[in-house]
Amino acid sequence: MIKLAIIGLGTIGNRILRAAAGHPDIEVVAVYDLATVQLTDPAYHNVQVEKSAQALVQRGDVDIVYIGTPPATHAQYCHLALDANKAIWCEKPLAVDIQEAEQLVARLADSNIESAVNLSLASSPVVRQIEQLMADIENRDILSVDFQFHYSSWPRRWQAGASNWLCLPEQGGFLREVYSHFVFLHQRLIGDLQLLNSQIEYQREGYAETYVQANYCTDNIPVRLQGVIGGNGPDTNNWIVYTKDKSIHFSGFRALKVSVDNCWQEQPISLEGDLDVTQLSEVVKMMRGEKHKLASFEEALKVQKVVEALLVKG
Incomplete structure (x- = not known):
């Protein structure tokens, strides 16, 4: 079972949460959002709402972090996840500044961290x-x-x-x-x-x-x-x-x-099925070291x- 944590519960983040909660190979263990989060659906009863992104990425039970915040914060949260040696699945674009995006891609290339971008096609x-x-x-x-x-x-x-x-x-x-x-x-x-x-x-x-x-x-x-x-x-x-x-x-x-x-x-x-579900199935393949179709950070750049x-x- 792949343990997923989510940063950002906007429109897309909530979609990913719903899709992941029903996926047979994924367990959502934690979420974080700047706004107050209330998970009332019984499907989320085991999901912990963290008080900070730092606390979320430092959890020992997190395998991969999904980042679904506005673009200006994507690189910041990616680096935070990298610091904690967590795999990353991020929304596009990588950043609002090309140089910042290039630096992120270069750091990922030097790491052994699994990473992909959620370009759903x-x-x-x-x-x-x-x-x-x-x-x-x-x-x-x-x-x-x-x-x-x-x-x-x-x-x-x-x-x-x-x-x-x-x-x-x-x-x-x-x-x-x-x-x-x-x-x-x-x-x-x-x-x-x-x-x-x-x-x-x-x-x-x-x-x-x-x-x-x-x-x-x-x-x-x-x-x-x-x-x-x-x-x-x-x-x-x-x-x-x-x-x-x-x-x-x-x-x-x-x-x-x-x-x-x-x-x-x-x-x-x-x-x-739903595109979010098919993407999540590819995330599972990536985390298991199998061939997958997800967009790389290089492609997203x-x-x-x-x-x-x-x-x-x-």
């Missing part, structure tokens, strides 16, 4: 199907790739509890929060993104981006990004790969379409550099 069954679809596609056969995002408001309604940082430019914005997942997907399946030009607009001074347009290339493949906040309509999260013979349309983190005759055909997807370069240049 890493273990997605949909992405596994995309990998199979792309197995016979060489990069030279790809004509172009599109990233498309739209949200009627930001942050999204279900993230309202984190609006105090998600709507601000220091840590928030949809580029860091959502685009980063698709950058990870693109880099793992196709290759690195080189920024050519970009335009970013901010509707209100002091708040996160509301419009983004950018052009990239990957191995001479044209890659286009467009993202918009505002206007009635459903959330849109699309990654589309165009080739002459077969195109792939991945949307909403769970939907997949393929075009082989100039029209999109929905693909049946075998969803093997590459993602962060792509996002931050766009924000700086835009």
Whole structure:
């Protein structure tokens, strides 16, 4: 049984707590949050609420620490866990400062500590199907790739509890929060993104981006990004790969379409449970020394550099 401790019980942290509490190979032993924590669900009756992150990481029964706090504190808590020789599973981005993130990755590389970043597409069954679809596609056969995002408001309604940082430019914005997942997907399946030009607009001074347009290339493949906040309509999260013979349309983190005759055909997807549960199963593999699909800190750093370069240049 893998003993998990959680730092940060916001929207995602609570999701991880719920998923871990029901996982057959994981036991949540402790949690910590800056806000007052009351665990009333009977499923959490054995979970200890610690008074500090220091006390949590120093516990002898903790194997791995999950860090789900706002981004500005990720590196701080990672170093705290490293000081205590605890394995780490952290939310992205690694930090809000690239140099701070690089220093963290370098320290991890010099350690023997197991570590991974919670980029959930890493273990997605949909992405596994995309990998199979792309197995016979060489990069030279790809004509172009599109990233498309739209949200009627930001942050999204279900993230309202984190609006105090998600709507601000220091840590928030949809580029860091959502685009980063698709950058990870693109880099793992196709290759690195080189920024050519970009335009970013901010509707209100002091708040996160509301419009983004950018052009990239990957191995001479044209890659286009467009993202918009505002206007009635459903959330849109699309990654589309165009080739002459077969195109792939991945949307909403769970939907997949393929075009082989100039029209999109929905693909049946075998969803093997909640993404948080599948990620936790990969955490178990990592802790047991088995091959796993989780994103490495090195991969997450590459993602962060792509996002931050766009924000700086835009």
